[in-house]
Amino acid sequence: MFGRTDLPPLQPALPLVSAAPGRPHQVVELTGGRGMCRHLTDMGFVPGAVVTVMGGHGGALIVTVLDSRLMVSRGMARRIMVRPLT
Amino acid sequence: MSISEQDQPIVVALAGNPNSGKTTVFNSLTGARQHVGNYPGVTVERKEGHADFDGHELHVVDLPGTYSLTPYSLEELVARNFVIDERPDVVVDVVDASNLERNLYLATQFIELDIPVIIALNMIDMAEAQGLRIDAELLTQLFGVPIIPMVATTGFGKRELLEAMVEVTAERTKPRVTISFGSELEPHIASVTEKLDDIGLDDQMGISPRWLAIKLLEDDAEVVKDLRERIPEAEELLEGVARARRHIKEILGEDPEIAIGDRRYGFIAGACRRAVVTVKRPKVDITGLIDDIVTNRIVGIPIFLLLMWLMFEMVFTLGEPPMGWIEAGFEWLGAVAAAWLPPGELQSLIVDGIIGGVGGVLVFIPNILLLFLAIAFIEDTGYMARTAFVVDRLMHYIGLHGKSFIPMLIGFGCTVPAVMATRTIDDEKNRLTTMLVAPLMSCSARLPVYLLLAGAFFAPEIAGKVIFGIYLLGVLLAILVALVLRKSLFSGETTPFVMELPPYRLPTLHGLLVHTWERTWLYIKKAGTIILVASIIVWFALTHPAPPPELSAGDSPEQAPVHAAAYSYAGRISKTLEPLLRPLGFDWKIGTSLIAGFAAKEIVVATMGTVYSLDEADEQDQGLREALQSDPQFDPLVAVTLMVFVLIYVPCLAVIAVVRKETNSWKWPLFLIGYTCALAWIVSFIVYQGGRLLGF
Numbered sequence: 090m091f092g093r094t095d096l097p098p099l100q101p102a103l104p105l106v107s108a109a110p111g112r113p114h115q116v117v118e119l120t121g122g123r124g125m126c127r128h129l130t131d132m133g134f135v136p137g138a139v140v141t142v143m144g145g146h147g148g149a150l151i152v153t154v155l156d157s158r159l160m161v162s163r164g165m166a167r168r169i170m171v172r173p174l175t
Numbered sequence: 176m177s178i179s180e181q182d183q184p185i186v187v188a189l190a191g192n193p194n195s196g197k198t199t200v201f202n203s204l205t206g207a208r209q210h211v212g213n214y215p216g217v218t219v220e221r222k223e224g225h226a227d228f229d230g231h232e233l234h235v236v237d238l239p240g241t242y243s244l245t246p247y248s249l250e251e252l253v254a255r256n257f258v259i260d261e262r263p264d265v266v267v268d269v270v271d272a273s274n275l276e277r278n279l280y281l282a283t284q285f286i287e288l289d290i291p292v293i294i295a296l297n298m299i300d301m302a303e304a305q306g307l308r309i310d311a312e313l314l315t316q317l318f319g320v321p322i323i324p325m326v327a328t329t330g331f332g333k334r335e336l337l338e339a340m341v342e343v344t345a346e347r348t349k350p351r352v353t354i355s356f357g358s359e360l361e362p363h364i365a366s367v368t369e370k371l372d373d374i375g376l377d378d379q380m381g382i383s384p385r386w387l388a389i390k391l392l393e394d395d396a397e398v399v400k401d402l403r404e405r406i407p408e409a410e411e412l413l414e415g416v417a418r419a420r421r422h423i424k425e426i427l428g429e430d431p432e433i434a435i436g437d438r439r440y441g442f443i444a445g446a447c448r449r450a451v452v453t454v455k456r457p458k459v460d461i462t463g464l465i466d467d468i469v470t471n472r473i474v475g476i477p478i479f480l481l482l483m484w485l486m487f488e489m490v491f492t493l494g495e496p497p498m499g500w501i502e503a504g505f506e507w508l509g510a511v512a513a514a515w516l517p518p519g520e521l522q523s524l525i526v527d528g529i530i531g532g533v534g535g536v537l538v539f540i541p542n543i544l545l546l547f548l549a550i551a552f553i554e555d556t557g558y559m560a561r562t563a564f565v566v567d568r569l570m571h572y573i574g575l576h577g578k579s580f581i582p583m584l585i586g587f588g589c590t591v592p593a594v595m596a597t598r599t600i601d602d603e604k605n606r607l608t609t610m611l612v613a614p615l616m617s618c619s620a621r622l623p624v625y626l627l628l629a630g631a632f633f634a635p636e637i638a639g640k641v642i643f644g645i646y647l648l649g650v651l652l653a654i655l656v657a658l659v660l661r662k663s664l665f666s667g668e669t670t671p672f673v674m675e676l677p678p679y680r681l682p683t684l685h686g687l688l689v690h691t692w693e694r695t696w697l698y699i700k701k702a703g704t705i706i707l708v709a710s711i712i713v714w715f716a717l718t719h720p721a722p723p724p725e726l727s728a729g730d731s732p733e734q735a736p737v738h739a740a741a742y743s744y745a746g747r748i749s750k751t752l753e754p755l756l757r758p759l760g761f762d763w764k765i766g767t768s769l770i771a772g773f774a775a776k777e778i779v780v781a782t783m784g785t786v787y788s789l790d791e792a793d794e795q796d797q798g799l800r801e802a803l804q805s806d807p808q809f810d811p812l813v814a815v816t817l818m819v820f821v822l823i824y825v826p827c828l829a830v831i832a833v834v835r836k837e838t839n840s841w842k843w844p845l846f847l848i849g850y851t852c853a854l855a856w857i858v859s860f861i862v863y864q865g866g867r868l869l870g871f
């Protein structure tokens with residue numbers, strides 16, 4: 090498995106605010122204060138979870154995670170690091 | 176079980192994620208009519224009720240929604256503390272079956288807590304509509320607790336739930352499953368649990384030491400605080416916990432609380448893979464489609480404004496005809512009472528004080544009903560939560576975020592629940608700011624004042640727009656005051672936040688009617704109690720003391736009531752306030768109404784009803800509106816100024832009391848009274864003097 094070369098190179102992690110809308114991403118890491126990280130975990134943004142940005146331009150974002158829609162403020166979305174799923 | 180134990184009612188706590196249907200279950204069990212709505216954070220306080228089942232007495236407690244037993248905001252803390260501190264006999268975790276994985280996250284924490292728990296698998300109908308089949312039996316095995324499929328809105332599964340409650344309580348059945356956190360975490364959990372066992376904390380707190388150990392590793396502030404208060408060895412123990420946390424972080428590369436959360440989700444995902452089958456996905460994602468439109472960057476705000484405008488238009492135009500009928504009814508009643516009762520104090524009390532005062536308020540029932548219907552519609556469809564999104568960008572300019580808008584919208588109905596709803600705002604400064612500006616959102620008690628004045632001085636086509644304008648002014652002032660507060664008293668960063676957006680639902684007719692009626696009934700009850708008492712007091716203050724005969728000797732029939740009122744207590748008080756009232760175009764009659772309106776805004780209307788009823792020298796029956804029209808003191812500009820004043824000044828005593836309770840000090844309620852009175856005067860002054868200058 091490790092020897093395979095046809096796998097695309099790992100895409101760099103980016104904050105959720107910059108994620109392309111409509112494309113599934115995977116949570117890689119939560120940055121920010123401890124209380125906030127726990128809250129994000131409780132809300133479903135656990136590393137490995139799949140999130141998709143569904144809307145929001147300029148203001149807060151609408152994302153789906155764990156099969157439900159959440160409104161995420163930009164400040165929060167900056168603390169959630171994601172990577173596009175291929 | 177001994178007899179005495181059986182005599183005690185079974186204490187059942189209804190817990191679960193926000194918007195999972197806890198209150199609907201509560202209402203179904205107890206027959207209560209607590210408020211439900213399709214947005215998270217409807218219930219922010221615990222509500223208690225009773226149910227009898229099969230010879231058992233149940234004491235049911237409805238809790239605010241929470242995502243976790245480690246709370247993030249105030250209303251979550253209420254839920255957490257009830258379960259942990261008050262130890263109900265059984266916890267019913269109400270989960271939304273159509274949103275299963277997220278909802279089961281809290282369930283895993285109840286299992287960790289090792290207490291008698293039942294999972295009510297609510298909204299099975301929604302899950303089925305989404306093409307999900309849930310094997311409840313298998314899920315029961317995997318989670319080791321009874322799982323009861325149900326539909327709270329129809330009562331499906333209610334009996335089974337009640338049976339399970341009785342059985343679990345009788346046998347004190349605890350979860351039969353322990354969720355494993357994996358080889359890296361388990362040794363640490365075990366070692367902390369062991370230390371807790373050694374201390375003998377189990378007996379002291381009656382809480383599962385394993386749960387305590389997990390919460391300590393998650394660095395749960397409440398548990399740490401509790402521990403420090405209870406045991407002397409706390410510091411030593413916490414040091415060990417800190418070491419364990421560091422170690423976990425080293426080997427896993429992530430914070431323990433994230434790792435622990437991750438294991439819970441892993442357990443849930445595993446269980447759901449086995450017990451949930453997607454039969455067929457619905458073809459269209461209706462919620463997504465609606466959201467694309469109503470949350471659109473360009474049309475989102477216009478749609479919101481349009482809906483608000485439609486709401487007030489409807490309240491005014493549809494409410495007008497039935498309002499006229501009720502008004503005619505009271506006029507008739509007044510005439511009958513005046514004809515039957517001999518002239519004198521009693522006649523005056525009944526005709527002027529009670530029929531004039533209370534009747535003046537009851538006239539507006541149709542409009543109030545329509546307003547509440549519109550609000551219920553916004554709440555039940557799921558649009559409520561979207562407004563938070565739509566205005567988020569705007570709110571950021573004033574240093575608040577979209578979430579603050581929900582309490583403000585609730586304020587269109589009543590300011591008291593609006594103030595309480597600020598509990599869902601986790602940041603203290605944001606919360607206080609929202610609480611202090613929420614009263615500027617015009618509540619239903621102020622609507623009668625606008626309806627009366629706009630109806631009397633503007634053509635029907637314009638009156639609705641004038642009222643809408645007053646509401647808008649309230650919103651603008653709220654924004655302005657929030658901006659000032661955030662720049663001065665409550666400066667600081669806006670805190671980031673996450674909020675769940677529920678799927679849209681078609682409200683049921685029954686649900687809408689219940690909501691509308693519940694609130695309208697409150698209005699009617701208020702008219703029959705507080706406003707009745709206030710009307711009698713106001714009547715007394717307006718008619719006593721009577722001027723001595725030598726003073727009123729030469730009065731013509733037109734002058735007599737005017738002199739009598741000016742001589743009365745109310746007249747004297749208002750006279751002293753005259754210098755303040757004059758610049759706004761107000762006379763002593765308006766002054767009296769405004770003073771009485773301190774208690775509740777409807778009383779402004781009631782007082783005017785009494786004042787003008789007393790004033791009717793010729794005993795000719797005319798409605799309050801006609802009476803206002805024929806008063807030379809009034810003109811459209813005075814009417815608008817008065818509406819503006821009533822919009823802004825002191826909400827009402829109930830609001831003062833709830834702000835006092837929610838902030839736990841007198842400072843903020845007094846501040847609220849001070850700033851609203853000052854602001855009301857200033858804005859009214861600008862409106863009136865500006866209007867006169869412009870030639871109105």
Ligand SMILES: Nc1nc2c(ncn2[C@@H]2O[C@H](COP(=O)(O)OP(=O)(O)OP(=O)(O)O)[C@@H](O)[C@H]2O)c(=O)[nH]1
Pocket residue numbers: 191192193194195196197198199200210211212213214215216217218219238239240241297298299300301325326327328329555680686
């Ligand atoms: N279709 C369907 N809708 C339901 C069911 N149970 C509740 N609802 C609806 O779900 C929404 C939320 O219900 P509530 O009872 O207010 O939820 P809650 O858990 O008390 O919410 P919070 O107090 O905000 O935590 C309401 O619109 C209910 O009418 C159900 O079994 N089926």
Ligand SMILES: [Mg+2]
Pocket residue numbers: 197198199210211217218238239240
């Ligand atoms: Mg509720």
